[in-house]
Amino acid sequence: MQEVISSGQYIQGPMLKKFEEELSAYTGAKYAIGVGNGTDALWLSFMALGLGEGDEIITNANTFFATAEAIWIAGCAAVLVDCDPKTKCIDPQAIRKAITKRTKAIVPVHLYGQCAPMREIRQIADEYGLLVIEDNAQAMGARGDDFRIGELSDAVTTSFIIQKNLGTFGDGGAVWTKHQYVNDKIRKLRNHGSSRRDMHSFGFNSRLDDLHAGILSAKLKHLDKWSDRRIEIAKKYAEGLKHCDFLDLPYARQGYRHVFHLYEIETKNPADRNKLLEYLVKNDVDAKTHYSIAIHQQEGFPWGKEARLSGPLVNAEKNAASCISLPMFPELTDEEVQYAIKAVCDWPKHK
Numbered sequence: 376m377q378e379v380i381s382s383g384q385y386i387q388g389p390m391l392k393k394f395e396e397e398l399s400a401y402t403g404a405k406y407a408i409g410v411g412n413g414t415d416a417l418w419l420s421f422m423a424l425g426l427g428e429g430d431e432i433i434t435n436a437n438t439f440f441a442t443a444e445a446i447w448i449a450g451c452a453a454v455l456v457d458c459d460p461k462t463k464c465i466d467p468q469a470i471r472k473a474i475t476k477r478t479k480a481i482v483p484v485h486l487y488g489q490c491a492p493m494r495e496i497r498q499i500a501d502e503y504g505l506l507v508i509e510d511n512a513q514a515m516g517a518r519g520d521d522f523r524i525g526e527l528s529d530a531v532t533t534s535f536i537i538q539k540n541l542g543t544f545g546d547g548g549a550v551w552t553k554h555q556y557v558n559d560k561i562r563k564l565r566n567h568g569s570s571r572r573d574m575h576s577f578g579f580n581s582r583l584d585d586l587h588a589g590i591l592s593a594k595l596k597h598l599d600k601w602s603d604r605r606i607e608i609a610k611k612y613a614e615g616l617k618h619c620d621f622l623d624l625p626y627a628r629q630g631y632r633h634v635f636h637l638y639e640i641e642t643k644n645p646a647d648r649n650k651l652l653e654y655l656v657k658n659d660v661d662a663k664t665h666y667s668i669a670i671h672q673q674e675g676f677p678w679g680k681e682a683r684l685s686g687p688l689v690n691a692e693k694n695a696a697s698c699i700s701l702p703m704f705p706e707l708t709d710e711e712v713q714y715a716i717k718a719v720c721d722w723p724k725h726k
C-alpha cells in the first residue's frame with residue numbers, strides 16, 4: 376500500500392500489472408486480468424466470449440446469487456441444474472439433460488472450496504461445442520487430481536471480496552484465461568472500451584484498484600499456507616464430528632485439493648437445521664447458512680429473462696434446507712475449533 380501511495384498511481388498502474396503477473400504465474404494461466412469484483416468477472420467473461428441475448432448458460436441451482444445474476448446481467452438465460460448430493464458441486468449428468476439448441480456455455484461453481492468435476496464437464500462441452508467458464512470465487516488455491524483450475528476451461532473468474540480465501544480490504548475480482556482475445560476484450564471492456572488514450576468503444580468501469588492489487592500481491596504469498604491451515608481445521612472438524620449421526624459432513628473428492636472456503640455440514644433431517652443453528656449462535660459459535668435459499672427459490676425468479684430449471688433439484692433443495700457453515704478461517708485456534716465441535720455434539724441433549 377505504501378508503494379502504491381508513493382508512486383501516486385492508483386488505477387491501472389504498475390502494482391496492478393505486477394499483481395496480474397503474479398496471479399498468472401500462480402494459476403498457470405497465460406493471461407490474468409484484475410476487475411472490480413467477482414460478479415463483474417463473470418459477466419465480463421461472458422461478454423468477451425460472445426455470449427448474450429438468446430443464449431442459455433447452465434449453472435448450479437445451489438450457489439451464491441451472483442453466479443445467476445451475472446448470467447442475467449449479460450442478457451443470457453440461466454438454466455439451473457442439480458448438484459451432486461455428496462460434493463454439492465454441479466452434477467454432470469444433470470448438465471447433459473439440460474442441453475438444448477440454445478445452450479452455449481456451462482458455468483460450474485467450485486463450491487465451498489472444492490473443484491467441480493471438470494474432466495466430465497470438459498467432455499460434455501466438447502461433445503456439444505460449449506464454452507466453459509469456471510466460477511472460482513470460493514476456491515482460490517484449490518485444484519483437481521491431475522488438472523489445475525483453468526486448464527480445462529475457456530475462462531476462470533474469482534472474487535477478492537474480503538471474506539474469500541484470498542480477500543482484499545474491500546471488493547475486487549479477476550479473470551484468468553488461455554485465450555488472447557478474451558484477455559484483450561476484457562481489458563477494453565473494464566476500462567470504458569478504451570485501449571488507447573481518448574478512443575472508446577462500448578464498455579464499463581470495472582477495474583481492480585492498485586491499492587487492492589498491492590494488498591492481494593502481499594497476501595498471495597501466504598495463500599497456500601492459509602489453505603493448509605483450512606485443510607487442517609477441516610480434519611479436526613471431521614474427527615470431532617464423526618459420531619454425530621444427525622449430520623452429513625463435507626465430502627472431499629479423492630486426490631482433489633479442497634481448500635474449505637466454508638466447512639458446510641448438513642442436518643440429516645432438515646427440520647433440525649434452524650434448531651441447531653439457533654443453539655450454536657446462542658452459544659457463541661459463529662455459524663451461518665450458505666445458502667438457505669436456492670437460486671430458483673429467490674424472489675422474482677426467473678426475472679423475465681427466460682431463466683429456467685432443468686430436472687428435479689432435490690439435492691440443491693435439500694442442501695438449502697439443511698446446510699450450516701461452521702466457523703472456518705486460518706486464524707481459528709485449535710481451542711475455538713474444539714469449542715465449536717463440543718457445541719455441535721452437545722446439541723442433542725438440549726434439543
Ligand SMILES: Cc1ncc(COP(=O)(O)O)c(C=O)c1O
Nearest residue numbers: 412413414439441442512534536
Ligand atoms: C460463487 C460466487 N460467485 C460469485 C461471487 C461474486 O463475487 P463478488 O461479491 O466479488 O461480486 C461470489 C461471492 O461473493 C461467490 O461466492
